[in-house]
Amino acid sequence: MPYTPTPPPLGLSGLVAAVTGGASGIGLATSRYLARLGARVAVLDIAPDALPAADQDTLLPVRCDVSDDTSVRAAVADVVDRLGALDILVNNAGIGAQGTVADNDDAEWQRVLDVNVLGIVRTTRAALPHLRASRHAAVVNTCSVAATAGLPQRVLYSASKGAVLSLTLAMAADHVREGIRVNCVNPGTADTPWIDRLLSRADDPAAERTALNARQPTGRLVSAEEVASAIAYLASPAAASVTGTALAVDGGMQGLRLRPEGA
Template sequence: MPASGRLAGRSAIVTGGAQGIGEAIVETFLAEGAEVVFLDRDAVTGRHTERRLSGSRFLECDVTDSGQVTAAVGETLTRLGKIDILVNNAGVAAYFDAATMTERQWDQVFVVDLKAVWLCARAVLPAMRAAGAGSIVNISSIHARMTEAGAFPYAAAKAGVLGLTRSLALDEGPRGIRVNAVSPGYTRTRLVQDYLDRQPDPAAAERAVLDVHPLGRIVSPAEVASVVAFLGSAQASGLTGADVVVDGGLSARFAT
């Protein structure tokens, strides 16, 4: 483990850390000097990521199951001795027709994208309160503030994450615990690439996406992870209740 870095001496738990943005967060945290335990329900991918990211520790966990979350947080405390940072990254992008979506499907989306954020926060708060310090970073989405047709009810769930973030920030601030959100836009993950590849003309679909971004490109998982690391570090000591948008400037422009 590096002896220096923004997160030197800090212990972190990252949900949904086996791939995509979560994997990039784990890798960045390790590079910044943190000790990291990451959770994921995909045991095969999780173990592969653990082997690739030397120094990380993987725990299989379904974050929608309160018992599993409690057990994972307990094991993390046993291994690391403390939890300074929680990153609630686990989520699912699921889209339905509001008129035909079933209650079961609604519950499945919200238990992953919103309830699990609370379950994980609830599990780590006693240790953070006892320490009188901590940082919780919730991964939301630009869909929480702006969305598109066909994104129901993902946008509603991610908006809920922002509301939860603000509420926790107010409640936990007096105890020295900061709570912030990061809202990525298009990010170069496998899921986004698979979406582009499924289009009738993948090259044209890619150009259309890039053309609406002021930077002329979409962000990488590492760029999102760097912002998460900042929020978890002492450099962000004055930030709580904030939502940091990482979208290549997409949400700064009118549609044309």
């Protein structure tokens, strides 16, 4: 018989969420958003001490290195031990990479794919027994517009996010009959600490930021909070019939083709 979920109350009250890479950027914004909706939230991060002091009363910091299976399994077990369950998993941890196909050696390819792709595999694999026991199980992966649009100097990062998109669809098919929904968000260029570090290395940071703003039809970078709200929707009961979906939060970057202003 097909699985028929029992709709839980609106909001996330009574649910437990874990957010990887949750101590900064999109992950921190997501952790805060889920907590405001009533979830108890664990922040899984390689540097949990980076969680702002103001958030430590509402968010549970847990050390987790997504490139290490032992660390991942220990972190998930700690979350369940301390919070009693795991209903929502946000696979947000990731690292960036620049350059053409000729610019990174095998070791760098392996490092980025290990974090961005296998990191999701490890965390989801460890979480699955607990998600199967949930009355409202949701997995949301942080993907990227780089998975669906060809961006210059981003070949390694794009390859990793293309894999995340395919992984999301396959996981959604595998687990839908277990009552586990799997979706991803595809942000455009988001205003995060990683972008700040990238801009700081540019010859002209102001000009580079202007170019990044102009690349998105809205004329500005996506905020971390905007991505967080999309993740929260996909994780919530409001999206109970949404699975296998990639939700673009990119200021129109993927789908719009605007004429130059004045043309």
